[in-house]
Amino acid sequence: MSTIxxxxxxxxxxxxxxxxxxxxxxxxxxxxxxxxxxINPKINxxxxxxPEKAMAQAAVFDEMQARGESAGPxxxxxxxxxxxxxxxxxxxxxxxxxxxxxxxxxDAAVTERVLCAGAVLLGKQNxxxxxxxxxxxxxxxxxxxxxxxxxxxxxxxxGGTAAAVASAMCFAAMGTDTGGSIRQPASLCGVVGxxxxxxxxxxxxxxAFASSLDQGGPVTRTVADAALMLGIVAGHDxxxxxxxxLPVPDYDAALGRDxxxxxxxxxxxxxxxxxxxxxxxxxxxxxxxxxVAAGAEAVEVSLPHTEYALSTYYLIAPAEASSNLARYDxxxxxxxxxxxxxxxxxxxxxxxxxxxxxxxxxxxxxxxALSAGYYEAFYGKAQKVRTLIRRDFDAAFQxxxxxxxxxxxxxxxxxxxxxxxxxTMYLSDIYTIPxxxxxxxxxxxxxxxxxxxxxxxxQLLANHFREETLLTAAGAIxxxxxxxxxxxxxx
Amino acid sequence: MDFEAVxxxxxxxxxxxxxxxxxACSSKFGATPNANACPxxxxxxxxxxxxxxxxxEFAIRAAVATGCTVQRRSVFARxxxxxxxLPKAYQISQYELPIALGGHLDIEAxxxxxxxxxxxxxxxxxxxxxxxxxxxxxxxxxxADLNRCSVPLIEIVSEPDMRTAEEASDYLRRLRDILVxxxxxxxxxxxxxxxxxxxxxVRPRGQEKLGTRAELKxxxxxxxxxxxxxxxxxxxxxxxxxxxxxxQETRLxxxxxxxxxxxxxxxxxxxxxxxxxxxxxxxxIADAWIDELRQTIPELPVPKSARFTExxxxxxxxxxxxxxxxxxxxFFEGAVAAFGKNPKTTANECIQWKDAILANAVSxxxxxxxxxxxxxxxxxxxxxxxxxxxxxxxxxxxxxxREELGLTQMSDTGELEAVVAAVIAAxxxxxxxxxxxxxxxxxxFVGQVMKETKGKANPKIVSEVCRKLLG
Numbered sequence: 001m002s003t004i005x006x007x008x009x010x011x012x013x014x015x016x017x018x019x020x021x022x023x024x025x026x027x028x029x030x031x032x033x034x035x036x037x038x039i040n041p042k043i044n045x046x047x048x049x050x051p052e053k054a055m056a057q058a059a060v061f062d063e064m065q066a067r068g069e070s071a072g073p074x075x076x077x078x079x080x081x082x083x084x085x086x087x088x089x090x091x092x093x094x095x096x097x098x099x100x101x102x103x104x105x106x107d108a109a110v111t112e113r114v115l116c117a118g119a120v121l122l123g124k125q126n127x128x129x130x131x132x133x134x135x136x137x138x139x140x141x142x143x144x145x146x147x148x149x150x151x152x153x154x155x156x157x158x159g160g161t162a163a164a165v166a167s168a169m170c171f172a173a174m175g176t177d178t179g180g181s182i183r184q185p186a187s188l189c190g191v192v193g194x195x196x197x198x199x200x201x202x203x204x205x206x207x208a209f210a211s212s213l214d215q216g217g218p219v220t221r222t223v224a225d226a227a228l229m230l231g232i233v234a235g236h237d238x239x240x241x242x243x244x245x246l247p248v249p250d251y252d253a254a255l256g257r258d259x260x261x262x263x264x265x266x267x268x269x270x271x272x273x274x275x276x277x278x279x280x281x282x283x284x285x286x287x288x289x290x291x292v293a294a295g296a297e298a299v300e301v302s303l304p305h306t307e308y309a310l311s312t313y314y315l316i317a318p319a320e321a322s323s324n325l326a327r328y329d330x331x332x333x334x335x336x337x338x339x340x341x342x343x344x345x346x347x348x349x350x351x352x353x354x355x356x357x358x359x360x361x362x363x364x365x366x367x368x369a370l371s372a373g374y375y376e377a378f379y380g381k382a383q384k385v386r387t388l389i390r391r392d393f394d395a396a397f398q399x400x401x402x403x404x405x406x407x408x409x410x411x412x413x414x415x416x417x418x419x420x421x422x423x424t425m426y427l428s429d430i431y432t433i434p435x436x437x438x439x440x441x442x443x444x445x446x447x448x449x450x451x452x453x454x455x456x457x458x459q460l461l462a463n464h465f466r467e468e469t470l471l472t473a474a475g476a477i478x479x480x481x482x483x484x485x486x487x488x489x490x491x
Numbered sequence: 492m493d494f495e496a497v498x499x500x501x502x503x504x505x506x507x508x509x510x511x512x513x514x515a516c517s518s519k520f521g522a523t524p525n526a527n528a529c530p531x532x533x534x535x536x537x538x539x540x541x542x543x544x545x546x547x548e549f550a551i552r553a554a555v556a557t558g559c560t561v562q563r564r565s566v567f568a569r570x571x572x573x574x575x576x577l578p579k580a581y582q583i584s585q586y587e588l589p590i591a592l593g594g595h596l597d598i599e600a601x602x603x604x605x606x607x608x609x610x611x612x613x614x615x616x617x618x619x620x621x622x623x624x625x626x627x628x629x630x631x632x633x634x635a636d637l638n639r640c641s642v643p644l645i646e647i648v649s650e651p652d653m654r655t656a657e658e659a660s661d662y663l664r665r666l667r668d669i670l671v672x673x674x675x676x677x678x679x680x681x682x683x684x685x686x687x688x689x690x691x692x693v694r695p696r697g698q699e700k701l702g703t704r705a706e707l708k709x710x711x712x713x714x715x716x717x718x719x720x721x722x723x724x725x726x727x728x729x730x731x732x733x734x735x736x737x738x739q740e741t742r743l744x745x746x747x748x749x750x751x752x753x754x755x756x757x758x759x760x761x762x763x764x765x766x767x768x769x770x771x772x773x774x775x776i777a778d779a780w781i782d783e784l785r786q787t788i789p790e791l792p793v794p795k796s797a798r799f800t801e802x803x804x805x806x807x808x809x810x811x812x813x814x815x816x817x818x819x820x821x822f823f824e825g826a827v828a829a830f831g832k833n834p835k836t837t838a839n840e841c842i843q844w845k846d847a848i849l850a851n852a853v854s855x856x857x858x859x860x861x862x863x864x865x866x867x868x869x870x871x872x873x874x875x876x877x878x879x880x881x882x883x884x885x886x887x888x889x890x891x892x893r894e895e896l897g898l899t900q901m902s903d904t905g906e907l908e909a910v911v912a913a914v915i916a917a918x919x920x921x922x923x924x925x926x927x928x929x930x931x932x933x934x935x936f937v938g939q940v941m942k943e944t945k946g947k948a949n950p951k952i953v954s955e956v957c958r959k960l961l962g
Contacts (some may be wrong), residue, residue: 092536211770239538323571326580327534329580410952
């Protein structure tokens with residue numbers, strides 16, 4: 001047996017050990033549930049934990065194992081899901097009061113695929129309300145703390161997911177990324193977060209924030225684990241018209257590939273701006289040095305429309321959100337305001353009570369951007385700039401196979417530090433947003449620690465459906481820069 | 492002053508596909524409330540629409556049949572508004588880029604032919620239905636039935652090319668006939684599967700500029716559309732003549748009071764904030780598919796009617812009446828083809844028994860055999876009617892009934908000559924008067940023969956035989 005504690009195993013180690021009979025799914029699930037019971041009250045990474053269901057499911061997998069059957073590559077391994085993926089019979093809140101009591105009668109495609117692969121679902125992870133935020137401070141269920149330093153935020157919106165993986169409260173989890181919501185918290189929590197190409201993973205049953213930008217992806221402690229999860233969740237789904245019908249490559253094969261000759265592009269605009277913490281810059285430089293040392297070639301590239309990405313995003317995402325969130329009206333499910341008379345009052349009060357301030361802010365921005373007389377100037381213009389940003393990447397990928405950038409401008413900031421200043425908060429996603437606008441895949445991989453002991457991540461971006469390149473390059477950085485996989489948080 | 496009305500129609504036709512436009516729920520009318528509803532059509536969190544291919548097929552067929560140009564690329568857009576019968580709080584429709592543009596329909600009103608332009612056809616989903624408190628036993632507030640949510644519709648928008656209520660109603664009938672012919676819509680106005688809104692304005696005759704229009708809603712029959720438009724034209728003209736001005740508004744037709752009423756307040760200037768639906772990719776239609784569907788378009792009412800007059804010598808009235816309903820036209824041609832007898836008589840029978848034919852109560856054989864037997868003189872017209880009635884009532888074949896009821900006519904000349912001879916012999920006085928020049932007495936002899944034969948003799952042959960034997 002390994003000398004490292006059970007909960008610190010990687011996803012692959014956990015799956016291998018169950019498969020080889022070294023440990024049962026029940027033992028593993030019990031150990032992790034114990035870990036959640038001890039740590040979660042301090043970190044608040046989970047909105048819902050389902051110990052009974054998880055143990056019952058683990059028992060089923062153990063019985064299968066005893067009969068010599070395997071449910072799939074994750075057979076018996078406990079995992080988590082961001083509370084944005086619908087789970088049949090299990091409350092799915094999206095971090096919002098308006099869905100605080102919503103129990104879906106269906107599973108999201110991601111939920112199905114993870115469960116079909118044999119995973120034991122432990123529960124649902126905390127997040128910014130409707131995935132709108134970069135710190136998990138907008139959740140109706142309280143903020144999540146960063147396990148590396150509980151006075152700091154874990155990033156967001158998949159902050160519960162990243163914190164749970166970083167503090168070993170699960171072996172892997174699925175998050176979603178609309179403008180950086182997987183990569184930024186992964187960076188701030190010292191774990192790996194991969195946002196696949198738009199259309200690679202089905203959005204069916206994933207509660208929509210901004211439909212043209214949302215994409216589900218894994219948060220894991222190693223690059224190899226991210227590859228394993230991606231292989232499970234990727235693929236065409238007829239229920240999502242924007243999901244692409246392309247074969248899913250063998251992502252494992254990408255892990256061992258050499259980076260020799262790989263052209264690593266450095267978008268100059270990402271390193272020029274103010275606000276990039278020198279420690280982050282230095283860590284990303286070390287990641288580049290690691291790639292170059294392994295035979296990659298550094299090239300400078302330009303993404304000239306980068307400066308417009310944030311404003312473009314903050315028109316398109318709220319516009320789509322204002323429409324996507326209109327269905328929460330108290331009529332059919334979720335929160336309904338009491339003591340109202342008449343339809344309009346019921347709907348207005350339900351929404352006034354049900355949504356938090358950040359969600360309301362974005363609904364208002366989006367409603368305005370789509371209004372008659374403003375549509376062309378705002379939404380229409382933003383769509384045009386979006387095309388220019390996509391073309392920037394097309395041009396950059398002529399010169400480079402992969403782009404290397406910081407994931408976030410700074411390590412984790414303090415709780416409450418930016419809550420009064422939405423614009424500063426929005427800047428946390430400045431390096432991650434263009435990737436969503438272009439629909440390309442991106443990954444954040446740990447590449448250093450700050451002097452205060454906070455994790456720093458490097459972001460790699462590749463062309464559409466080139467997740468393999470991301471895994472190859474991220475694997476090389478991971479091997480060259482060994483870092484602790486689990487936060488030392490003791491609870 | 493002499494005023495002219497300008498009328499444009501917006502028709503919503505429910506497509507008769509098996510399932511809804513964006514999910515697999517049944518789109519059948521009349522199911523238990525909320526039985527035909529799923530997470531997708533009830534707008535649950537995270538679910539996504541998937542376009543029903545059959546809906547596009549039906550829309551293309553309607554577009555081709557109305558001379559529209561099917562667009563290679565069209566885009567679904569969200570029309571955003573809050574209402575409890577709209578679970579997503581937006582209706583998926585097509586806005587800037589609809590599936591079809593620029594068609595036409597030829598109408599005929601008051602004996603004048605005219606071409607009415609069709610601006611566009613777009614696809615969209617229907618909303619649900621609210622049942623308000625009191626109308627359902629034990630309900631306090633309002634109840635939502637989401638069965639109709641996401642049932643597929645096409646909206647067909649005409650150019651403002653009509654000038655009278657009669658023209659509007661003729662356009663509407665012809666459009667409905669075509670859609671029913673194509674089997675893309677059942678055309679039922681009462682159940683709401685064929686709905687019409689009318690934009691009506693008036694202007695002094697000769698003036699180019701259009702007057703301010705009112706949009707009329709809530710007309711659930713052809714008659715009501717005509718009455719509502721007539722009323723609205725009169726209202727606007729009187730208003731202007733009294734020195735008033737028409738305001739742009741939506742008005743509801745009240746069929747009980749025979750008047751239109753303003754919907755003031757309810758339909759205040761809505762900003763629907765249309766934008767392309769990011770959940771659905773632009774719809775790209777290959778020319779090959781359009782061509783393939785073009786081949787499936789049946790002969791439509793107008794050309795069919797022309798062919799009926801040409802080929803069968805029917806009157807224009809009979810031909811267009813038969814051609815207006817595909818099942819009736821097919822029945823008529825089936826009967827002519829199978830029995831090959833007098834198309835005019837066949838047409839008359841088809842028109843007379845139209846309702847029974849459309850209710851599938853009468854077979855091609857029934858009508859065909861009756862026409863045939865009438866042609867060959869085996870039965871009289873009266874007997875034919877009796878036979879069809881009896882056949883409908885009993886389900887028996889007409890030729891079985893003919894024998895059972897003894898309705899076969901005596902048409903054998905030899906046989907009848909004997910009877911006529913006997914009648915002549917028995918009535919010498921009348922023979923004398925007849926021969927004296929009072930030929931009107933022929934009917935007396937025919938009557939006597941009919942009496943002798945208990946009405947079974949073919950009166951036409953009897954009168955010929957009588958004339959011959961009476962010299």
